[in-house]
Amino acid sequence: MAQEITPELANLVLDAQPFSKLVQARVTVFEPRRAVLEVDVRDDLLQQNGFLHGGVLSYAADNALTFAGGSVLGASVLTSGFSIEYLRPGKGVLLSARAHVLESTRRRAVCRCDLVMIDSEGTERLVAAAQGTITLVG
Amino acid sequence: MAQEITPELANLVLDAQPFSKLVQARVTVFEPRRAVLEVDVRDDLLQQNGFLHGGVLSYAADNALTFAGGSVLGASVLTSGFSIEYLRPGKGVLLSARAHVLESTRRRAVCRCDLVMIDSEGTERLVAAAQGTITLVG
Amino acid sequence: MAQEITPELANLVLDAQPFSKLVQARVTVFEPRRAVLEVDVRDDLLQQNGFLHGGVLSYAADNALTFAGGSVLGASVLTSGFSIEYLRPGKGVLLSARAHVLESTRRRAVCRCDLVMIDSEGTERLVAAAQGTITLVG
Amino acid sequence: MAQEITPELANLVLDAQPFSKLVQARVTVFEPRRAVLEVDVRDDLLQQNGFLHGGVLSYAADNALTFAGGSVLGASVLTSGFSIEYLRPGKGVLLSARAHVLESTRRRAVCRCDLVMIDSEGTERLVAAAQGTITLVG
Numbered sequence: 051m052a053q054e055i056t057p058e059l060a061n062l063v064l065d066a067q068p069f070s071k072l073v074q075a076r077v078t079v080f081e082p083r084r085a086v087l088e089v090d091v092r093d094d095l096l097q098q099n100g101f102l103h104g105g106v107l108s109y110a111a112d113n114a115l116t117f118a119g120g121s122v123l124g125a126s127v128l129t130s131g132f133s134i135e136y137l138r139p140g141k142g143v144l145l146s147a148r149a150h151v152l153e154s155t156r157r158r159a160v161c162r163c164d165l166v167m168i169d170s171e172g173t174e175r176l177v178a179a180a181q182g183t184i185t186l187v188g
Numbered sequence: 189m190a191q192e193i194t195p196e197l198a199n200l201v202l203d204a205q206p207f208s209k210l211v212q213a214r215v216t217v218f219e220p221r222r223a224v225l226e227v228d229v230r231d232d233l234l235q236q237n238g239f240l241h242g243g244v245l246s247y248a249a250d251n252a253l254t255f256a257g258g259s260v261l262g263a264s265v266l267t268s269g270f271s272i273e274y275l276r277p278g279k280g281v282l283l284s285a286r287a288h289v290l291e292s293t294r295r296r297a298v299c300r301c302d303l304v305m306i307d308s309e310g311t312e313r314l315v316a317a318a319q320g321t322i323t324l325v326g
Numbered sequence: 327m328a329q330e331i332t333p334e335l336a337n338l339v340l341d342a343q344p345f346s347k348l349v350q351a352r353v354t355v356f357e358p359r360r361a362v363l364e365v366d367v368r369d370d371l372l373q374q375n376g377f378l379h380g381g382v383l384s385y386a387a388d389n390a391l392t393f394a395g396g397s398v399l400g401a402s403v404l405t406s407g408f409s410i411e412y413l414r415p416g417k418g419v420l421l422s423a424r425a426h427v428l429e430s431t432r433r434r435a436v437c438r439c440d441l442v443m444i445d446s447e448g449t450e451r452l453v454a455a456a457q458g459t460i461t462l463v464g
Numbered sequence: 465m466a467q468e469i470t471p472e473l474a475n476l477v478l479d480a481q482p483f484s485k486l487v488q489a490r491v492t493v494f495e496p497r498r499a500v501l502e503v504d505v506r507d508d509l510l511q512q513n514g515f516l517h518g519g520v521l522s523y524a525a526d527n528a529l530t531f532a533g534g535s536v537l538g539a540s541v542l543t544s545g546f547s548i549e550y551l552r553p554g555k556g557v558l559l560s561a562r563a564h565v566l567e568s569t570r571r572r573a574v575c576r577c578d579l580v581m582i583d584s585e586g587t588e589r590l591v592a593a594a595q596g597t598i599t600l601v602g
Binding site for chain 3: 271273275276290291292293296298300302314316317318319320321
């Protein structure tokens with residue numbers, strides 16, 4: 051990317067994704083090797099027991115991993131695949147999906163993402179963990 | 189589950205998940221060892237290039253895997269973790285997430301899910317594949 | 327591959343892998359979209375409780391997935407990554423790692439592998455399941 | 465574990481695993497939340513191109529993840545499943561599989577493992593990354 055790597059740039063991409071607008075996600079950190087995507091918890095993101103739906107966690111993991119990979123590989127990337135392990139119910143007011151590049155070559159980046167829920171008092175709790183490979187396209 | 193395993197039962201659970209209502213997912217098959225979850229493609233489920241957002245695919249995989257596991261383990265289950273491999277862009281008018289139980293013990297089920305996109309002429313194409321472990325709670 | 331796809335061809339590759347010789351693995355099926363790798367259970371492949379070591383299962387999954395992918399992509403492939411879910415202890419006299427290509431593009435194949443243990447009476451039992459992406463090199 | 469958590473204890477377990485003796489693995493770090501397993505590269509652990517066989521990497525990842533999980537959950541644990549992403553060929557004289565507990569509950573631990581190859585001059589290079597869930601048995 052000739053453009054500077056900033057959260058503003060990442061949010062332009064995010065705003066061009068209708069599904070990310072539906073979820074109302076935002077990128078709060080986007081710098082070389084690191085991206086953080088946040089989602090405010092609201093009623094229509096929950097599952098039947100009142101916790102954040104696992105699908106929101108996997109969406110956030112997927113997107114944060116891709117942004118982290120894109121921060122080193124450039125804008126033309128896609129997620130080749132990822133795995134996610136759930137540890138606890140998603141309880142809190144804010145989801146913070148914190149991804150970083152563990153290592154990259156010219157065409158691929160192996161990235162990890164910690165999925166942290168933050169409650170109304172600011173207490174953080176890791177609820178899930180993801181890992182995946184981001185690949186340069188073309 | 190004392191209740192009969194039917195798509196109607198699964199849709200009651202799905203309708204109790206606000207996020208599934210936001211996505212407008214429905215269960216079309218729910219029988220012992222098998223579940224199919226479908227999502228009509230619409231504008232607000234896309235990513236920036238006009239394809240179905242990867243997060244919708246991972247949401248559908250996660251939920252379909254859980255329903256498949258629940259069909260043999262009962263209603264009190266959770267997804268311990270899953271992995272997803274993306275193969276092609278999600279192009280088409282309908283997503284069909286087809287999950288089955290590969291094998292189960294009393295407390296765990298290993299399930300797989302094929303993520304198939306169907307175009308307006310009914311042509312099917314596999315776009316991603318998922319695999320995960322569903323665990324009995326408590 | 328200009329060469330015919332046969333188990334003999336696959337075993338030539340396997341015999342060129344010192345670690346596969348140490349494990350004493352063999353390929354019994356190698357045909358377009360499918361590969362089966364077998365390992366006779368013997369004492370030095372076990373873990374501390376007398377079951378087949380998980381590392382033998384993951385080795386077999388990895389190799390069988392790669393052969394399956396190679397059957398459609400050609401000889402110059404590598405495993406980009408894979409996940410494995412363990413369901414039961416590896417009990418029996420023979421491990422059969424049965425891999426197939428779920429779907430492939432020109433450069434990538436998403437493959438799955440069923441890890442089956444066979445006891446002395448021929449009874450088969452699935453003990454683990456794997457899924458991964460095989461990529462064409464260069 | 466009432467016993468003190470030391471590398472000596474971990475090596476007792478490892479020595480009771482015939483397959484780990486075949487591979488000649490050793491535990492060099494075993495402390496609460498962390499385990500390192502090392503393997504000297506030797507000819508019969510290679511693949512056909514002279515690199516460390518991917519099966520040795522996945523074996524080491526699996527075992528290191530299990531030890532890390534066991535350091536917080538106790539000795540009666542098993543690996544529920546894990547995923548591994550390969551980034552580079554395994555070139556060097558020593559494999560160091562460095563696992564840590566990311567987060568744990570009473571019955572489960574989500575662990576990650578960095579697979580690092582070290583060459584004869586001591587230069588380290590990450591070649592693969594793993595993540596998995598370790599579960600308390602019984």
